[in-house]
Structures are given as structure tokens and as C-alpha cells.
Amino acid sequence: MNSDAEKRIVLVEDDNIIAFSQARFLRDKGFEVETLSSGEECVEYIKSGAAADLILMDIDLGRGIDGIVAAEKIAEFRDIPVVFLTAFSDEDTIDRVNDAARYGYVVKSSGNPVILSAIKMAFRLFDSARVLRESEEKYRFIAENSTDIISQMDRSGNIIYMSPLSKTLTGHDPDDLSGDNVFKYYHRDDRGVILDVYRRLMEQPEIVTFSYRFRMKDGDYIWLETTSRRLTDSDGSVAGIISSSRDITARVEAEKALKESEEKLHLVMNGVPALLSYIDRDERFVYVNDAYERWHGIPKDNIVGMTINELLPAEAYERSSSYYKKALAGERAVFENFINDISGDEKFVRGHLVPHFIDGTVNGFFTLIFDITDNKRAENKILSLLNEKDLLLKEVHHRVKNNMGSIAALLYLQMDSMNNPNAVNAIQDARSRVISMMGIYDILYRSGEYRSVAAKGYFSDLIEKISSTYITSSRVKITSEIEEMILDSGILFPVGMIVNELLTNAIKYAFTGERSGGIHVRIVRKDDKHVEISIRDNGAGLPDALEISSSRGFGLTLVKMMIQQLNGSIKINKVGGTEFK
Structure with a gap:
């Protein structure tokens, strides 16, 4: 807006002398003045867009439209202050001026100083009205385009204004809400909270934020979070309340779902029969379940914030501290430790540590600690029983081996006292079978292994004992190929009985008289379930008519029984000697 020295006044006066006098006075006061003589001329002048800051308008302009009508026409297309000049002060004229003018009128006889004062007052009123109008437009724009519902209620809760967003969020048209009491839209369970908010706003000039459910047009409810403050009149009395409300339904539902999820999680975590916790990089407890409180006798809220070495005795912490460092280095760790519980009883525990990563960096680790005291005691008892069993089995093997040695010795003494060759051979075969079995018990006793035996050592020793028993000259050589x-x-x-019988038969019958030759023993694994045994000699060979299935000899009958027991099979090759396979 121009200063007074630059403001342009349009003077509309049909009396040229008056017009001249007033124009000169105004110019002397620093105004620019444009003089016109009729209402029509003024309307056209303003409509043309000519510069003008105020119109000083005579009401009675002779022929044509008067000043009031001219002002009304101008108001249709331009907002400009108008001050009326009139020589009349009758009631009808004054009423017409009051209806048409917002900036006053001056009786011509009042004098130039009064006219000047009225002009300045009109400028101030116009500037104030413009600022107020711009402010109203600004706040209306904000209210109508805000992402919150802007509302105004009187002190009784009657709705004065509701921004257009209410239509989008609640379905209620703002015009339909106007005049309604807002309490009818609140959920009955929230009315106590809202009444308390209204009481506070009436009593104190504070800003209050609160949440509640608001009934939508379809009858459902929406959750709103509202910030309110009171409005006061010029005398300080409470005129009403202005509020800003936002839809928090999604947030409330998410918080409800999160709470339910957390309650389920806490139920699971507190129901686990173990000590469950989360520990940060400083080895400080961030979360512990109820089991910690029962174990240590300390409220779990007090445990949160403590470090591990503050909670555990120094010795217990030292025994497991390397595992904590391992978890903080990003590796899973499992350890066992012993620690006293709330009663002072020593308990064995097993801990599982799982590192927690955030963006590739270890932020802490989860711990799961189980009480394994009963398991440990049961394990120790089992180990003790197993040790006792091992000792017992070892003693049994030792005694069986010694008893078999005694039997072998007795058979040898019996054989040495006999003259009948057939009887001597029979006892010698029996002694060889005993020695075969005794070798196994000897290996079992010496190795401490009671189920599995290294086959190569056993067969090599068995072949050597059979050789020393039956071979009395260098005419017969025994070679072997035994796989580990x-x-x-x-x-x-x-298997030992089979090897004993077949090797003994080969030594006794393949090289009768002065015949010499060799025997080759081959024992190899074919696959995970099958072992192949081959005993081959280059001696006299067996008669063509001999079949193992029809043999009546004790040795081959024993071989056949052992093969059936093992679900095995046997073949005889009689070319170039004899091979049992």
C-alpha cells in the first residue's frame, strides 16, 4: 500500500467550485487527486483499472445515478474504500449510507479537517480489513488442505466449524455437522476422558492432546488423536475450543496387534523351561525371562542393566567368558558350566549363545541356558556303570582266554600221552579249534574293544599258530594276503573257525608223503556287507566226486555250518590243486 504522500484519491463531485476547493486541500495534504463529476464516470474510471486508493464520493450527483448506487456497482468488481460526502443528514439518507459503506461518511458542512480525518480513518480500516481478510484466507486454506481435521466448538461443545477433511475421514459432511453437539459422536467409553479434557480446557489456558473414538456416518468408529486449546473473548472469557484431529486408527490397531504379539512372545519366553536373555555388546542384560528371577532370586527388572560378571560369581564368569567373546565375534557357541542356584545348590548348566546381527555388525547375542543337573548325574551314573561293565567284560575275556589256554594245554598233554594216531589227530584238531577261539578273546582283552576287532592281526596270528602246530618241515610254505x-x-x-578248518585240512591232506608246495590265504572285503576268503593250495587236490554238501567229515561239516550261520556261500575249485572260496 502507498504512503499518504503517494495515495491517489478519486473525488466525485458535480459542483465544480466545491470540487476545486476540496481537490486543492487534498493536494496540499500530499494526495494525488483525480476529479470526476458523475457516478457513471466514476464507475467507468475504476472499471478501466485506473490507479485509485480511495473514492471521496458525493451522494447527490444531479442527473444520473447517485453516489451510493455508483459505490455498489464498483463493489461488484473492485474492493476499494469509499467515503461519502453529503449535505443531507436525514434518517433515510443515513440508513442508505450505512447499508452501502463500511468506511463512513462526512457531512459537507463539517469542514476539511473532518474530511481529512475521515479519509485517514478509512485508509486504516481498509488496511486492517485487508490484513484480516488475507489472514482468514490463509487460515481457511490451511484448514481446508490440512491432513488433519480442523474444528471449532463453542464452550458447550456445539460444532461451529469442521474442515472438509471430515467428509473423507468420517463420512460426515461439514455442513451436516454444523450446529450438532460433538458429544453425540464420541464413543460412550471415551466420554469420561473427554469431559475431563473439557474441564481442564475451561479452567486453564493449556494445550491438551488426547485420543478417543469418533462415530462415523456408517456407524463404525474411527480413532482420532486430537490437540485442543481454548478460545477466549476480548474480556478473557472462554468462547469455545479449537482442535486439530488426525486419524490414528491404523496406529492403534498396529499397537494392539503388537501388544498381543508381545504378550504371546512373553508367554512363550516365560514358558520355556530355560533361562532366556538378550545381552548387548557391553555384556549387559537387555531382556531376561521370569526364569532368571526364580533362579537368582533377584527381580528381573533389577537384572536388566546388570552386566554378566555383576550377576554371576567371578569363578562362574571366568569359566564361560571366552564363549561370550566368541558370540560377540559373530560365532555361535555352546558351553557347559556349574553354578549355584538361589538355594545354594550346585547346578550344571548348558548354554547356547546366538549372535544378533544388525547391518552385518554384531549388536549382541541371545542366550538359552538349560539346567542339565539331572542329565549330568544320570550321565555320570551311566558312565560309572559302563566302566564297571568294561571291567567285568575285560575280566570275563581274560578268564575265558585263560580257561581256553588251560583246555588247550590239557588237550596237548592228553595228545602227548596217546599212541593211537587217529586219536592224536582228533585231539590235535580240537586243540587247534580252541586256539582259534582263544585268539579272539586275547585280542578283545588286550584291545579293550568288545564288539569290533582288527581282522588282519587276528588272522595273521591264527595262521602262524596253525603253521607252527601242523607244519614240521620246510616242504610246505604258507603265504597270506589279508586286507586291513x-x-x-x-x-x-x-570266520576264524572256517579259516582254521580249511587251512588245517590243506596242510594235512594236500601234501602227503614227500610232496612239497604252497598254500595261499587271501581275505579281502568285497563291499560293506561281504568279505571274501580264499584258501588255495597246489597240492594233490580233492577227488572229483567230493562235494562239501555231501561230506561226512567233521571239519567240512563244521565249515558248512559256519557258512550257513553267516548267510554265506562256498565254492571249490579243483584245477591245479584245491581252492576253497
Whole structure:
């Protein structure tokens, strides 16, 4: 807006002398003046867009429209202050002026100083009205385009204004809400809270934020978070309340779902029969379940914030501290420790530590601690029983081996006292079978292993004992090819008997008289379930008519029984000697 020295006044006066006098006075006061003589001329002048800051308008302009009508026409297309000049002071004229003018009128006889004062007052009123109008437009724009509902109520809760967003969020048209009491839209369970808010706003000039449910047009409820303050009149009395409200339904539902989820999680975590916790990088407890409180006798809220070495005795912490460092380095860790519980009883525990990563960095770790005292005691008892069993089995094997040695010695003495060759051979075969079984018990006793035996050592020793028993000259040579393998002792017994019988028969019958030659023993694993045994000699060979299935000899009958026990099979090759396979 221009200063007074630059403001342009349009003077509309049909009396040229008056017009001249007033124009000169106004110019002397620093105004620019444009003089016109009729209402029509003024309307056209203003409509043309000509510069003008105020119109000083005579009401009675002779022929044509008067000043009031001219002002009304101008108001249709331009907002400009108008001050009326009139020589009349009758009631009708004054009423017409009051209806048309917002900036006053002056009786011509009042004098130039009064006219000047009225002009300045009109400028101030116009500037104030413009500022107020711009402010109203600004706040209306904010209210109508805000993401919150802007509302105004009187002190009784009657709705004066509701921004257009209420239509979008609640379905209620703002015009339909106007005049309604807002309390009818509140959920009945929230009215106590809202009444308390209204009481506070009436008593104190504070800003209050609160949440509640608001009934929508379809009958459902929406959660709103509202910030309110009171409005006061010029005398300081409470005129009403202005509020800003936002839809928090999604947030409330998410918080409700989160709370339910947390309650379920706490139920699960507190129901786990273990000590469950989360520990940060400083080895400080962030969360512990109820089991910690029961174990340590300290409220779990007091445990949160403590470090591990503050909660545990120094010795217990030192025994497991390396595992905590391992978890903080990003590795899973499992450890066992012992610690006293609330009663002072020593308990064995097993801990599982799982590192927690955020953006590739270890932020802490989860711990799951189980009380394994009962398991440990049961384990120790089992180990004790097993040790006792091992000692017992070892003693049994030792005694069986010694008893078999005694039997072998007795058979040897019996054989040495006999003259009948057939009887001597029979006792010698029996002694060889005893020695075969005794070798297995000797290995079991010496190795401390009661189910599995290294086959190569056993067969090599067995072949050497058979050779020293039956071969009395260098005419017969025994060679062997035995693969390293581990066999169950239950399988080794029948296999040893088979090797004993076939090798003994080869030594006794393949090289009669002065005949010389060799015997080759081959024992190899074919696959995980099968072992192949081959005993081949280059001696006299067996008669073509001999079949193992029809043999009546004790040795081959024993071989056949052992093979059936093992679910095995046997073949005889009679070319170039004899091979049992």
C-alpha cells in the first residue's frame, strides 16, 4: 500500500467550485487527486483499472445515478474504500449510507479537517480489513488442505466449524455437522476422558492432546488423536475450543496387534523351561525371562542393566567368558558350566549363545541356558556303570582266554600221552579249534574293544599258530594276503573257525608223503556287507566226486555250518590243486 504522500484519491463531485476547493486541500495534504463529476464516470474510471486508493464520493450527483448506487456497482468488481460526502443528514439518507459503506461518511458542512480525518480513518480500516481478510484466507486454506481435521466448538461443545477433511475421514459432511453437539459422536467409553479434557480446557489456558473414538456416518468408529486449546473473548472469557484431529486408527490397531504379539512372545519366553536373555555388546542384560528371577532370586527388572560378571560369581564368569567373546565375534557357541542356584545348590548348566546381527555388525547375542543337573548325574551314573561293565567284560575275556589256554594245554598233554594216531589227530584238531577261539578273546582283552576287532592281526596270528602246530618241515610254505578291516567279534568267531578248518585240512591232506608246495590265504572285503576268503593250495587236490554238501567229515561239516550261520556261500575249485572260496 502507498504512503499518504503517494495515495491517489478519486473525488466525485458535480459542483465544480466545491470540487476545486476540496481537490486543492487534498493536494496540499500530499494526495494525488483525480476529479470526476458523475457516478457513471466514476464507475467507468475504476472499471478501466485506473490507479485509485480511495473514492471521496458525493451522494447527490444531479442527473444520473447517485453516489451510493455508483459505490455498489464498483463493489461488484473492485474492493476499494469509499467515503461519502453529503449535505443531507436525514434518517433515510443515513440508513442508505450505512447499508452501502463500511468506511463512513462526512457531512459537507463539517469542514476539511473532518474530511481529512475521515479519509485517514478509512485508509486504516481498509488496511486492517485487508490484513484480516488475507489472514482468514490463509487460515481457511490451511484448514481446508490440512491432513488433519480442523474444528471449532463453542464452550458447550456445539460444532461451529469442521474442515472438509471430515467428509473423507468420517463420512460426515461439514455442513451436516454444523450446529450438532460433538458429544453425540464420541464413543460412550471415551466420554469420561473427554469431559475431563473439557474441564481442564475451561479452567486453564493449556494445550491438551488426547485420543478417543469418533462415530462415523456408517456407524463404525474411527480413532482420532486430537490437540485442543481454548478460545477466549476480548474480556478473557472462554468462547469455545479449537482442535486439530488426525486419524490414528491404523496406529492403534498396529499397537494392539503388537501388544498381543508381545504378550504371546512373553508367554512363550516365560514358558520355556530355560533361562532366556538378550545381552548387548557391553555384556549387559537387555531382556531376561521370569526364569532368571526364580533362579537368582533377584527381580528381573533389577537384572536388566546388570552386566554378566555383576550377576554371576567371578569363578562362574571366568569359566564361560571366552564363549561370550566368541558370540560377540559373530560365532555361535555352546558351553557347559556349574553354578549355584538361589538355594545354594550346585547346578550344571548348558548354554547356547546366538549372535544378533544388525547391518552385518554384531549388536549382541541371545542366550538359552538349560539346567542339565539331572542329565549330568544320570550321565555320570551311566558312565560309572559302563566302566564297571568294561571291567567285568575285560575280566570275563581274560578268564575265558585263560580257561581256553588251560583246555588247550590239557588237550596237548592228553595228545602227548596217546599212541593211537587217529586219536592224536582228533585231539590235535580240537586243540587247534580252541586256539582259534582263544585268539579272539586275547585280542578283545588286550584291545579293550568288545564288539569290533582288527581282522588282519587276528588272522595273521591264527595262521602262524596253525603253521607252527601242523607244519614240521620246510616242504610246505604258507603265504597270506589279508586286507586291513574291522569286523564284529560275533562274525569273527565263525570266520576264524572256517579259516582254521580249511587251512588245517590243506596242510594235512594236500601234501602227503614227500610232496612239497604252497598254500595261499587271501581275505579281502568285497563291499560293506561281504568279505571274501580264499584258501588255495597246489597240492594233490580233492577227488572229483567230493562235494562239501555231501561230506561226512567233521571239519567240512563244521565249515558248512559256519557258512550257513553267516548267510554265506562256498565254492571249490579243483584245477591245479584245491581252492576253497
